[in-house]
Amino acid sequence: MHAWPASEVPALPGKGRDLQIHDTATQGTITLDPGPVARIYVCGITPYDATHIGHAATYNAFDLVQRVWLDTKRQVHYVQNVTDVDDPLLERALRDGQDWTELAERETALFREDMTALRMLPPQHYIGAVEAIPGIVPLVERLRDAGAAYELEGDVYFSVESDPHFGGVSHLDAEAMRLLSAERGGDPDRPGKKNPLDPMLWMAARPGEPSWDGGSLGRGRPGWHIECVAIALDHLGMGFDIQGGGSDLTFPHHEMGASHAQALTGEFPMAKAYVHAGMVALHGEKMSKSKGNLVFVSALRRSGVDPAAIRLALLSHHYRADWEWTDEILADAVARLERWRAAVSRPDGIPADALVEEVREALANDLDAPAALAAVDRWVERQIATDGDDESAPGLVSRTVDALLGVAL
Structure with a gap:
């Protein structure tokens, strides 16, 4: 699967600073020193209802991470997946009377267009779940053969008790985990499971649903968490620098993924930092596909909104904050862009x-974008109020805003 074209990142004089970032697992701020090549994995979309502002806010956060690292003269090895087969996608296709593959392809194409318009730097590897299946099957077989997974009526489940570090990403108690598991795609009440929290690694083929050859596992399709683990281990290996995504992925997705990888390799941790972006609300409720309260990047673009203004609206909030999208926020961003x-x-x-x-x-x-915007605002105010004589200044500001904030002036 191909990603989208990269916009050029201008080089700035001097050298940037090492990134200090909030790590969900340690519940504090850590300084990352990745070495010459920084490695980051960001969980991608399930391709339906793309791309809403909540998506854009998340990918904007990790675009800033890349830009900070590039400014330190490092290379960045960025990997992102596309969950192009999963229950929500199949359910949406059935509801709308569409072929699920066509739905996934159309929405993934729209996502690429939106990322290009917003000047998000693309991943080096953009991998769909379907194309990753040949690499997923051996991992599930390894977990099963090592006693870290078990079969239940043809399905294969991971045993969370096989990882002594389970729980170390989210720090939730068992009851909170159980509630979130039921809410976010798990099946804690299924009879026969060794632990209600055990997630599915391989789903045996169901009538009328897509399935693939799983070798000794039989025909079926992969679970959600093992998909990202297989892609991350294949392209980044263990101990990569940042595992990123929205805060709603902390549990179960990132918790389970970490345990899968740690049980497979015997190494800890899967990632040096687990970094999570806040949720965006609309009319008082979290923007979500299930509620349908979505603001789409493509719709804003079609209405004539400059993508640079959309990006400034995202940057006006700290990436870890939960916030609400309003017309006023967008209007402020449009005015800021004009200034x-x-x-x-x-x-x-x-x-x-x-x-x-x-x-x-x-x-x-910790990616304090609002403080960065305020710094540019102060320069702009002085620039408008004062007659300067530095011919290089306007160009330097333009390159800085482009290189570090992804906004083309």
């Missing part, structure tokens, strides 16, 4: 070397 473009359109201006360092410092501090 910034007017300021850098002047032939000369006030010096901007200090601004570069302010933006770098803000983003290195």
Whole structure:
């Protein structure tokens, strides 16, 4: 599966700062020192109802991570999946009378278009669950053969008790885990499971549903968590720098994925940092596919909204915060974009070397994008109010905003 084209990232003078970021697993801020190649895995979409503002906010956060690392002169090895076969996708296709593969392809294509418009840097490896199945089957067989998984009426389940570190990502108690498991695709009440929290690794073929050859597992399709594990281990290996996604993936998805990988390899941890973006609400409720309260990036673009303004609206909130999308937020972003473009359109201006360092410092501090925007706002206000004579300043500001914030002026 192919990703989307990359926009050029301008080089800035000097060198950026190492990233300090909040790690869900340790429940604190850590400083990442990835070495010459930084490795990041971000969980992708299930391709229906793409791309809403909640999606965009999440991928914007991890785009900033890449930009901070690139500014430190590192290379970035970024991997993202597409869950192009799963119960919610099949249910949506059935509801709408569509072929599930056509639905997945159409929505994935739309997602690519939106990511391109928003100037999100693409992953080096963009992998669909279906194409990953040949690599998933051997992992499930290994877990089963090692006693970390078991069969139940043809399905294969992972035993959470096989990983001594289980629970170390989310830090939830058993009852909270059980409730979230039932809410987010698990089946804690299924009779015969060794532990209600045990997640499915391989679902035996069901009538009328797609299935693939699973070798000794029989025909079926993979569970949700093992999909990402197989892709991450194949392309990044253990101990990669960041496992990222929305905060709703903390449990069960990232918790289970970590345990799968740790049980498979005997190594700990799967990722050095588990980083989670906050949820976006609309009209007082979390934006979600099930509720249908979605604002789509493509609809905003079709209505004439500049993608750079959409990106500024996202950047105006800290990535870990839960926030609510409103027309006022978008209007403020449109106005900010106009001010910034007017300021850098002047032939000369006030010096901007200090601004570069302010933006770098803000983003290195747990991706504090609102502080970065405020720094640019201050330069813009002085630029408009003062006659400067630095001919290089407007261009430097434009390159800084592009390179570090992904906003083209």
